[in-house]
Amino acid sequence: MGEYEGSAYYGYREYILYGGLPPVVLLRTSEEKIVLLKHLFEETYIKDVMNRNNLEDTDTLGDILNFLSSSIGSLTIPTKLSNTF
Numbered sequence: 001m002g003e004y005e006g007s008a009y010y011g012y013r014e015y016i017l018y019g020g021l022p023p024v025v026l027l028r029t030s031e032e033k034i035v036l037l038k039h040l041f042e043e044t045y046i047k048d049v050m051n052r053n054n055l056e057d058t059d060t061l062g063d064i065l066n067f068l069s070s071s072i073g074s075l076t077i078p079t080k081l082s083n084t085f
Contacts, residue, residue: 060085 004011004025011025018024018033021040027033046061055061064085068076 006014014025014033018037021037024033024036027036046058049055049061050058064081067081
């Protein structure tokens with residue numbers, strides 16, 4: 001990988017949109033960036049949570065993540081979430 005080839009303005013826009021991981025900003029297309037971010041999320045975060053907590057049901061974890069992701073900025077009550085799942 002090399003240096004970012006765009007202007008500082010576009011570099012900052014990509015930083016805001018995709019996050020601050022240098023390998024992501026260095027990729028050229030949105031599709032490549034999305035694939036890398038999904039891969040990092042699934043291979044790093046999901047596997048780590050599953051392994052640390054001895055979980056086997058990836059579907060339920062996915063449901064919880066989707067619920068929490070759609071509730072960003074809203075009040076989330078852990079007890080209610082726990083009772084739901």
